Amino acid sequence: MRMRHLLTLFLLPGLLTAALANPYETTLKNGLRIIVKEDRRAPTVAQMVWYRIGSMDEVDGASGVAHVLEHMMFKGTPSVGPGEFNKLVAAAGGRDNAFTSRDYTAYFQQVPKEKLAEMMRLEADRMRHLNVDPKEFAQEIKVVMEERRMRTDDNPQSRLFEQMNAVAFQAHPYRRPIIGWMNDLETMTAADAKSWYDTWYVPNNAYVVIVGDVDHREVFALAEKYYGVLESRALPVRKPQVEPAQEGTRRVNVKAPAELPVLIMGYKAPVLRDVEKDSDPYALTMLAAVLDGHDAARLTRKLVREDKVALSVGIDYDSTARGPGMIYLHGSPSAGRTVADLETALRAEITRIQKDGISEQELKRARAQLVAAQIYKLDSMFGQAMEIGQTESAGIPYQKIDRMLEKLQQVTAAEVQAVAKKYFSDDTLTIGVLDPQPLDSKARRAAVAARH
Amino acid sequence: MTMKRLLTAAIALLAAQAALAGVRIEHWVAPGGARVYFVESRVLPILDVQVDFAAGSMFDPPGKSGTASLTRSALSLGAGKLDETAIAEQMADIGASLGGSADNDRASISVRTLAAPEKRNAALDVLRTVLHAPRFEAAIFEREKARTISALKEALTRPDSIASKAFWGAMYPDHPYGRQASPESVASLTRDDLAAFHARYYTAANASITLVGDISRSEAERIAEAIAAGLPKGSAAILPAAPQPTAGKTVKLEHPASQAHIHIGLPAIERGNPDFFPLVVGNYTLGGGGFVSRLMKEVRDKRGYAYSVSSYFNPLRQPGPFQISLQTKRSQAGEAIKVTRDVLDGFLQQGPSEEELAAAKANLTGSFPLRLDSNRKILDNVAVIGFYGLPLDYLDHYQEKVRAVTVDDIKRAFSRYVRPADLITVTVAAD
Numbered sequence: 084m085r086m087r088h089l090l091t092l093f094l095l096p097g098l099l100t101a102a103l104a105n106p107y108e109t110t111l112k113n114g115l116r117i118i119v120k121e122d123r124r125a126p127t128v129a130q131m132v133w134y135r136i137g138s139m140d141e142v143d144g145a146s147g148v149a150h151v152l153e154h155m156m157f158k159g160t161p162s163v164g165p166g167e168f169n170k171l172v173a174a175a176g177g178r179d180n181a182f183t184s185r186d187y188t189a190y191f192q193q194v195p196k197e198k199l200a201e202m203m204r205l206e207a208d209r210m211r212h213l214n215v216d217p218k219e220f221a222q223e224i225k226v227v228m229e230e231r232r233m234r235t236d237d238n239p240q241s242r243l244f245e246q247m248n249a250v251a252f253q254a255h256p257y258r259r260p261i262i263g264w265m266n267d268l269e270t271m272t273a274a275d276a277k278s279w280y281d282t283w284y285v286p287n288n289a290y291v292v293i294v295g296d297v298d299h300r301e302v303f304a305l306a307e308k309y310y311g312v313l314e315s316r317a318l319p320v321r322k323p324q325v326e327p328a329q330e331g332t333r334r335v336n337v338k339a340p341a342e343l344p345v346l347i348m349g350y351k352a353p354v355l356r357d358v359e360k361d362s363d364p365y366a367l368t369m370l371a372a373v374l375d376g377h378d379a380a381r382l383t384r385k386l387v388r389e390d391k392v393a394l395s396v397g398i399d400y401d402s403t404a405r406g407p408g409m410i411y412l413h414g415s416p417s418a419g420r421t422v423a424d425l426e427t428a429l430r431a432e433i434t435r436i437q438k439d440g441i442s443e444q445e446l447k448r449a450r451a452q453l454v455a456a457q458i459y460k461l462d463s464m465f466g467q468a469m470e471i472g473q474t475e476s477a478g479i480p481y482q483k484i485d486r487m488l489e490k491l492q493q494v495t496a497a498e499v500q501a502v503a504k505k506y507f508s509d510d511t512l513t514i515g516v517l518d519p520q521p522l523d524s525k526a527r528r529a530a531v532a533a534r535h
Numbered sequence: 536m537t538m539k540r541l542l543t544a545a546i547a548l549l550a551a552q553a554a555l556a557g558v559r560i561e562h563w564v565a566p567g568g569a570r571v572y573f574v575e576s577r578v579l580p581i582l583d584v585q586v587d588f589a590a591g592s593m594f595d596p597p598g599k600s601g602t603a604s605l606t607r608s609a610l611s612l613g614a615g616k617l618d619e620t621a622i623a624e625q626m627a628d629i630g631a632s633l634g635g636s637a638d639n640d641r642a643s644i645s646v647r648t649l650a651a652p653e654k655r656n657a658a659l660d661v662l663r664t665v666l667h668a669p670r671f672e673a674a675i676f677e678r679e680k681a682r683t684i685s686a687l688k689e690a691l692t693r694p695d696s697i698a699s700k701a702f703w704g705a706m707y708p709d710h711p712y713g714r715q716a717s718p719e720s721v722a723s724l725t726r727d728d729l730a731a732f733h734a735r736y737y738t739a740a741n742a743s744i745t746l747v748g749d750i751s752r753s754e755a756e757r758i759a760e761a762i763a764a765g766l767p768k769g770s771a772a773i774l775p776a777a778p779q780p781t782a783g784k785t786v787k788l789e790h791p792a793s794q795a796h797i798h799i800g801l802p803a804i805e806r807g808n809p810d811f812f813p814l815v816v817g818n819y820t821l822g823g824g825g826f827v828s829r830l831m832k833e834v835r836d837k838r839g840y841a842y843s844v845s846s847y848f849n850p851l852r853q854p855g856p857f858q859i860s861l862q863t864k865r866s867q868a869g870e871a872i873k874v875t876r877d878v879l880d881g882f883l884q885q886g887p888s889e890e891e892l893a894a895a896k897a898n899l900t901g902s903f904p905l906r907l908d909s910n911r912k913i914l915d916n917v918a919v920i921g922f923y924g925l926p927l928d929y930l931d932h933y934q935e936k937v938r939a940v941t942v943d944d945i946k947r948a949f950s951r952y953v954r955p956a957d958l959i960t961v962t963v964a965a966d
Contacts (some may be wrong), residue, residue, distance in 0.1 A: 124578045125908035126633055157826070166836060169826035174894060176901015178825075195904050225839025229794065233842055233862050237694060237792040287838045340791055342689040377610070377632075379623030387682075388619065394682050418685050455630020461579055462909045522692055522791060 106471065106481065107299035109306070113315040114287030117306045118297040118471055118481060122464050128199050128295025129468045131191040132206045133476060135290075136262040136283040139185045139406055140321065145262015148271060148279045150183040151227050155276050156190065157181075157218040157500065160212040165219055168205060175201055185257055187476040193465060196296045200305050203291075207309035209510035210289065213280055220273035228269070231262045239517050247515035250335045251349055255326040257406045287315040290475060294468040296349065326351075326407050333513045338520050343394065345517035346422045347413045348429060352506050354408035358483045358490070364402040365490045366498040367410060367506065371400045373441050373448035373499065374432070381445075382412075385432060392420050392428045403477035410506065422516050433507045440500035450492055457488060484519040557931050558913055560920065561752060565763035567739030572921040573755040573911055575746045582650040582748035583914045584659065585635065585764060586666060587922040589772035591738035593711040593852070599728055601716030603736075605676075605683060606729045607637040610644060612679065613670040613719070618811050622661060626836040631658035633665070639712055640852040641922055642736070645914075650749035659758060667765035669733060676726040684718045684918025691718075695862075696704060698963040699797035705786050705959045706802050706856055710778035738769020743921040749912045763874035777853050778802050785960045793870035795965035799875065800858035805953040806850045806923040810948040812936045814857075817945035819895035820887040821879070822859060833860060833878050846879075852923065857953055868965030883953060894920040900934040 106120035138149050159165040172179040177194035192202045235241045245260045252258035263271075291310070293302055329351055355364040374381045375398040379388075386393040396414035412433075416425040460466050471481040479487075561573040569684045592603045611633050612619040626632055626646075631654065635643035644666060648658035690696035700715055707713025744762055780802070804810060815823070822830035822845045834844040844861035859879065863871040887895065907913055907930070920929050 125904060127904050127908045166826070166832070170894070173824060173827045173898045174901075176898055176903070176905070178902065178905065193905055195901060198901075220835065220840040226835055226842055229863060230842035232794045232864065237794055340692055342692045343685060377623050377627040379620040379627075388678070391678055391681075394685050415685075418681060448624065451630045452627055453630075458580060458649060459647065462581060462911055464908065498854060519692075523789070532664070 105299075106294075107303075109303050111286065111307060111311050113311065113313055115306070115310050115313070116290040117303060117310070118290060118292045118475075119297065119302045120292075120294040120467055120471065121297060121299055122294055122461075122467065125298045125464075126196050126296050127193060127464065128196045128293060128297055129191060129193045129465045130199060130202050130206065131189055131292045131468045131472050133187055133189045133209070133290050133292065133472045134284060135288050135476065136184075136188055137184050137186040137405075138259060138263075139256040140283070141256065141259065143259075144267060145271065145275055145279075146259040146267040147227070147261070148275055149188055150262055151268070151271060152223060152276050152279050153181045153183045153188050153190075154223045154227055155215055155220065155280070156209055156213060156357070158216060158223065160208050161214065161215050162212070163205065163208060165216070168209065171201070172207060177202065183261055184476075185261060185435040187472075189472060191465070191468070197291070199295075199297060199302070200309075203305050203309045206291070207313060210284060210286060210310070211313045213284070215273050215280060217273040220276060224268060224271060227262070228265065231265060231268065235260065235262060236265075239337070239341040239519075240345055242339055243515050243517045244338045246335045246337050247347055247349055247513060250333050250511040250515075251329075251351075251409065252326055252407070255324050255406055257326075266369050275443065282319060285316045286310060286313045288318055290472075292472045292475075294464045294466045294471075326456055329511045329513075334507050335513070335515045336518050337515070338518045341517060341519035342520045343415045343423045343517075344519055345413065345415050345515075346425050346429075347411055347515040348426065348513070349409045349411045349513045350506055350508065351511035352408040352410040354404045354477070355402050356486070358486055360480060362490075362498065363505070365487075365494050366407070366502040367400055368491060369446065369449055369494040370400050370436070370441075370499045370502060371398045371410070372452065373445045374436075375453055376449055381432060382414075382429075386414065386425070386428050390428060391417050392424050393417060394428070396425075403474060403479060405477055426514070433503065436500060436503040437507065438517050441496050443496060446494070446496050446499070453488065453491055551696045558905050558907055558917065560917055560927050560930075561755075562921075562927055563756070565739070565744065565759045567763045567766060567768045569739040569742040569744055569759065569763035569766065570921055571755070571759040571763075572743065573752065574916050574917055575750070575752065575755075576747055576910055576913065577749050579910065580749050581646050581647065581910055582655050582746070583645065583910055584641040584662065584758065584762075585643055585645035585745045585914060585918050586662075587743045587745070587918055588642045588737050588921075589640065589741050589852070590732070591640040592714075592716070593639050593775065594732075594736060595711065595716075596712065596728070596732075596770055597743065598720065599724055600714050600720040601683065602724060602728055602732050603637045603642060604716060605679060605724065606732045607635070607642040607644070607719070609676065609679060609729055610665045610669045610795045612675050613672050615664040615668040615670075617661070617664055618673065622665065625661055626658065629654045629657050631661075633662070639855075643918070655750075659761070661955055663765055666737065666762065671726045671729045671733070673726050676729065680721060680724065681723050683716070685714060687718050687721065688929070694790045694794070694796045694963045697790065698798055698961055700784050701788060701963070702800070702858075702959065702961040703856075704800040705784065705961060706800065707778050708781060710853070711775055712778065712802075712851070712853070712855070729845075734767070735769070736772060737766065739766040739845060740762045740769045740771050742766060743918070745914060745918040745921050747910050752861070776852060777805075779936055780954075780957055781959075782826065782959050783958045783960075786962070787965060788961070788963045790964035792964040793865060794862045795865045795871075796963045797856060797861050797863070797868060797872060797875075797965070798961045799860075799872070799879075799958055800856045801954070801957045801959055802854045803848055803857035804850045805854050806852060806919075807925055808850060810952065811848075811850060813940050813944040813948035814952065816892070816895050816899060816937055816940040817882075817887060817949055818846055818848060820891040820951055821882045824895065824898065827898075829878050829882065830861075831873065833874055834871060838871075838874065840864075840867060840874065865964050865966045868962055872960065872962070879953075880955065883946075883949055883955065886942045886949070889942065892940070892942055892945070894942070896937055899937045903934055
């Protein structure tokens with residue numbers, strides 16, 4: 084275990100046992116948690132502020148407000164003018180951005196380590212003191228509509244995925260797109276964004292993750308200084324909005340200008356709620372690795388390489404989330420083959436696992452990749468901060484990350500076969516198909532004008 | 536772990552930390568002429584090896600666009616005694632992975648592996664096999680050809696791909712950078728085209744090898760030598776005539792998308808150009824500095840015209856483009872282009888203010904540690920230095936060269952390379 088010794092030495096020279104405590108955590112009186120992972124490999128640091136608020140907390144008619152507010156967070160406070168936040172980060176030699184998911188909204192800066200204190204000051208300032216200026220809002224909402232056009236409206240695969248979720252979920256807010264429906268964006272006001280901010284942006288609804296060349300005690304002191312003065316406030320009750328059981332296959336077709344058809348088969352699947360007691364999410368993760376974990380894993384090997392029924396094929400499953408889970412199979416049929424051919428082939432692969440299971444060799448290979456990935460992940464401070472933040476966002480303590488990896492290692496071939504039988508059921512299946520349309524229905528030649 | 540090994544580890548660690556302050560690149564030439572670049576990094580038990588060849592799409596034979604890309608992707612689809620499944624499985628079995636692709640200039644193949652000898656030896660065995668003895672099997676080649684043609688057809692329906700293809704075609708009418716793979720050019724290829732391309736360009740004299748990670752200099756020497764020894768000696772690639780300046784023009788293509796895709800630019804500088812620093816520092820203010828650039832302020836913040844707008848220099852082996860790109864609602868494309876051109880014209884006349892220049896320098900020098908804070912980033916940087924023959928102390932002097940740039944340097948360099956009369960404008964889906 085050279086790796087462990089090296090890291091131990093590296094993180095806390097002279098204090099071999101203390102390194103086991105890394106990452107370190109403290110909770111301020113206002114409820115804000117500060118998680119610090121010391122990583123001394125380079126003189127940089129990543130700060131991420133995670134708010135437990137995402138598009139799933141929105142209501143009908145206001146879809147997209149979580150993401151719009153994320154944009155507005157760069158538009159100033161009484162002490163930092165509009166656009167100044169980015170300017171100050173840039174002046175510090177930093178990079179910054181933010182992202183909104185169904186489950187959370189997160190903000191980050193990567194900076195030389197000397198600049199961490201200033202980044203903490205800036206994030207603390209906008210945690211409770213944001214201006215939501217109607218003029219700034221009027222410009223920024225246009226930017227968000229352009230973002231929607233770019234990411235979704237002009238992207239056939241994204242449109243298909245948006246429609247899939249709108250059909251797969253009916254009661255649960257995962258049915259709404261993160262970016263929001265266009266009409267909701269068109270009618271959103273600065274007051275909507277302000278109300279969102281006032282309700283949810285409080286220290287007791289957030290946690291800070293810091294990974295880098297820092298001493299956790301100094302970071303805790305800085306956190307007390309900058310974040311400690313912010314007041315907490317009680318949060319509204321969040322209703323569970325449990326999705327009723329699906330009882331029959333649902334289908335959705337999307338027509339869009341494209342060349343290749345796309346098929347997505349999404350099955351309802353569990354996510355991890357209890358790290359110790361749950362077992363199916365681990366088995367589903369290993370199932371996904373066996374089906375699609377490398378270039379010659381089952382799906383690509385059989386459907387793309389051997390049978391040539393697909394141009395590409397894959398599987399997506401995320402074992403952690405605040406809301407309900409899905410496991411998606413997706414692909415595009417080869418020229419001369421149809422979506423129906425691809426669906427048949429994917430179903431045959433599912434049946435094969437249900438009937439014959441997987442081999443020890445396949446499982447061993449997936450485990451080897453998992454072990455290596457845990458070492459490779461240490462090559463990125465930002466990646467480590469993301470892992471801690473995302474795990475926490477799903478309600479799982481970051482201290483359980485290693486335990487989750489152990490549990491993954493313990494998954495047996497029989498368990499993988501069992502989850503394939505249990506969850507690949509037509510009753511909980513939603514099928515989405517992209518039906519490609521010619522670019523110009525009148526088939527007129529694209530005009531080319533050249534002007535010198 | 537014995538006390539002696541503990542001490543060794545501690546010393547290695549200190550060395551690694553020192554190295555990160557300024558990456559120490561060791562360089563030598565392997566037998567056969569392959570150039571080797573090595574950075575010892577003991578922090579993590581990882582080894583990255585990347586082999587770059589001057590075998591990018593600029594070397595596609597006339598009429599056979601797509602050769603370089605297909606040759607590169609075919610390497611790992613059967614080599615020596617290993618079929619494509621065995622290659623993928625052997626790498627997965629040890630948690631290693633193969634990466635890399637072909638761009639305009641370079642064909643790259645890389646391996647990331649755990650550094651423990653039994654792991655890395657197995658991974659490097661596969662790397663050497665795919666480099667030295669790719670099979671280019673006919674059946675697999677036909678399958679990949681069909682997949683490539685489908686993907687190209689799909690790309691031809693996408694406004695962003697259409698815009699990019701038209702932009703490069705207009706900038707480089709008589710240079711290979713302007714020629715791109717099409718369904719027709721790929722359909723005409725044979726497996727022999729790939730084998731011939733491999734034989735010509737995947738040679739020791741045409742290769743640079745970059746190693747970053749948890750190995751010693753002598754281990755790096757042995758690894759590089761074994762990679763080079765299996766390659767034919769060959770000769771360095773011969774570059775085509777440099778692209779000639781072309782007169783500016785506007786190309787307008789129709790498309791049903793809701794947003795217009797817009798590119799404005801022209802061929803500018805090659806790698807190693809002495810004006811690189813004035814151009815990069817100046818471009819930070821114009822459109823390279825993310826949220827704080829003039830283009831972002833005027834096009835996005837003030838008017839809400841676009842989600843993303845940026846400008847950048849893309850220096851290649853031969854003069855690569857200066858490029859401004861944005862997307863906007865199709866009905867306001869004309870307005871957005873006008874604002875963009877006003878920003879550009881104002882910048883070309885005035886250059887940055889002293890305050891903007893100071894901000895650019897503060898960011899570009901201050902953020903320097905972020906460019907090198909992982910093995911992956913070090914590998915990327917050192918591979919570029921090696922492939923393009925940049926000075927070995929390029930990274931050491933980066934910050935001082937940024938600091939030395941003046942407003943006059945920027946104005947002079949921009950007026951030389953960004954000539955308004957020569958700008959190519961491409962729009963797709965603009966009303």
